[in-house]
Amino acid sequence: MLVLSGGITILWRWKKVVQVISRDDWYVETLVMDEANQSWNQIFIYASCDEKKCGDQLNRLQTMNDVGELGRVMIGDINDILSNEEKEGGNTRSEGSMAMFRDFVRQCGLLDLGFSGHPFMWWNKSSGIDTIKIRLDRVLCDP
Numbered sequence: 001m002l003v004l005s006g007g008i009t010i011l012w013r014w015k016k017v018v019q020v021i022s023r024d025d026w027y028v029e030t031l032v033m034d035e036a037n038q039s040w041n042q043i044f045i046y047a048s049c050d051e052k053k054c055g056d057q058l059n060r061l062q063t064m065n066d067v068g069e070l071g072r073v074m075i076g077d078i079n080d081i082l083s084n085e086e087k088e089g090g091n092t093r094s095e096g097s098m099a100m101f102r103d104f105v106r107q108c109g110l111l112d113l114g115f116s117g118h119p120f121m122w123w124n125k126s127s128g129i130d131t132i133k134i135r136l137d138r139v140l141c142d143p
Contacts, residue, residue, distance in 0.1 A: 008027070027045050
């Protein structure tokens, strides 16, 4: 997945079949089938930075939660964090300010697949003591 300033572009290997199920300006929901005929629901996300809009988007994603027997993967820029360990610099966020995203992950029964490499995908382009770095991109999936 490649996100370019407010949009989503999806690239895939030729041996996978990808069918778009639904989409909006901030997400693309697909059905993916691999060469072994295994299928899953994959949602590519570019969530809003606005807290209210992001909350509405998480609510919309939660209604898309029931995918039957298919597995589900959500990948992209959620624009929120689950803990202060996903942030470096700046003021510490209150636990309550992360509750909405934490509740979404818990209520949907999702697991964070983590990352490899540099943990912070966004930074405020400042240097020294004013630098803030945050992990906003992630992959969430069913167990």
